[in-house]
Amino acid sequence: MSLKLTKLMKRVYKQSGAIHARFHGSSGAKKTENVLSSINKTGERFRSRIAKLSVGHTWSLIRKEWIIIKQVEMSERREKCLCGRSNLKLVTYLKNKENNNQIAAGNCCVLTLK
Secondary structure, eight states, X not given: OOHHHHHHHHHHHHHHHHHHHHHTTSHHHHHHHHHHHHHHHHHHHHHHHHHHTOSOSSXXXXXXXXXXEEEXXXXXXXXXXXXXXXXXXXXXXXXXXXXXXXXXXXXHHHHHHO
């Protein structure tokens, strides 16, 4: 690694540390933490509910059981995700290959299956 690149990396780390210190504890940082914690909670809810509808007992087996039937962009937001989130704009319908259960899921929850 060249000396210029090393100096550049040190400067970037120093600046990112200063920015982090400046915003640590600010309302923006707290809002970000709240959003991330709510995403984790909905992800946990989705995983626990989909596990109950699945045959497999491990997450790797559960993920393989579900296939995407179709994705629909809703003109009227009425559909509800398995995790509990309502008023979805884009709904993905999933089907279990093992027991033929079908569910509706939002974008964020479908990403946990990939």
